[in-house]
Amino acid sequence: MPRIKTPRKLSGLPAIKGFRPYGPDIDKQATAIVLHFEEYEAFKLCDYEGLNHSAAARLMQVSRPTFTRIYASARNKIAQAFAQGLAIEVEGGTVYFDSNWFQCNFCGCYFNQLDPAQPVEACPLCGKKHFQQMEEAELTNMQIN
Amino acid sequence: MKIAIASQGNTLNHNIDLQFGHCAFFVIYDKDSGGMEISVNPFRDSPKKAGLQAVKWLASQNIKTLIAGDFGPKVQPLLDQLSIQLIVLKKPDTRIQDIINLLNQQ
Numbered sequence: 001m002p003r004i005k006t007p008r009k010l011s012g013l014p015a016i017k018g019f020r021p022y023g024p025d026i027d028k029q030a031t032a033i034v035l036h037f038e039e040y041e042a043f044k045l046c047d048y049e050g051l052n053h054s055a056a057a058r059l060m061q062v063s064r065p066t067f068t069r070i071y072a073s074a075r076n077k078i079a080q081a082f083a084q085g086l087a088i089e090v091e092g093g094t095v096y097f098d099s100n101w102f103q104c105n106f107c108g109c110y111f112n113q114l115d116p117a118q119p120v121e122a123c124p125l126c127g128k129k130h131f132q133q134m135e136e137a138e139l140t141n142m143q144i145n
Numbered sequence: 146m147k148i149a150i151a152s153q154g155n156t157l158n159h160n161i162d163l164q165f166g167h168c169a170f171f172v173i174y175d176k177d178s179g180g181m182e183i184s185v186n187p188f189r190d191s192p193k194k195a196g197l198q199a200v201k202w203l204a205s206q207n208i209k210t211l212i213a214g215d216f217g218p219k220v221q222p223l224l225d226q227l228s229i230q231l232i233v234l235k236k237p238d239t240r241i242q243d244i245i246n247l248l249n250q251q
Contacts, residue, residue: 007222096222107247109212110233114225124210125232126247 036093166196
């Protein structure tokens with residue numbers, strides 16, 4: 001049995017669902033290349049944000065060699081799509097998001113916010129506004145993250 | 146918005162279940178229409194991966210929020226992928242009715 005993949009941490013969802021080629025000789029029936037979320041993230045961190053592999057690997061919570069493999073696979077898939085005129089779909093992969101955890105002071109519950117771009121307005125359980133963001137150390141004690 | 150609550154029994158007077166994957170019942174509450182549905186957790190007796198199977202089953206019913214006493218470490222990455230929000234309520238003596246009252250206060 002193969003070893004279980006370590007889930008890769010993502011900073012957020014990709015801005016797009018995929019890309020489609022255009023031009024006179026494009027075969028519209030051809031199967032699209034599936035670029036995994038972690039490959040999109042690796043490509044973005046390295047080539048758009050200009051991080052080196054070890055810094056990007058720390059952000060994604062994987063080892064440096066694993067990151068390099070993900071990145072190489074991303075480059076290979078993108079190059080294949082360009083060379084063969086194929087569409088790209090961004091989906092799937094073994095990932096988790098950098099979700100933030102909060103504690104409500106009124107009902108005592110803990111909740112997470114999935115989209116880091118959206119501010120937390122109220123506790124999703126009781127609707128009160130008395131909540132606070134939790135620190136990494138508290139989360140380790142709770143064993144929920 | 147549909148919310149699933151892990152419950153120990155099949156009435157609203159039962160308490161919240163402290164484990165998610167092996168909980169006895171799921172109370173599925175539709176906040177917009179006020180409709181409610183109580184169903185047996187089909188994976189309550191699975192020896193392994195009950196949480197993962199339960200998450201997939203709940204996701205197929207368009208659940209957007211999950212409430213339970215605790216979640217295992219394996220389900221969280223999956224819930225993030227399916228963009229399902231978690232609420233952890235570490236109070237074993239909370240009744241399902243109390244939770245629904247809290248949700249209706251908003």
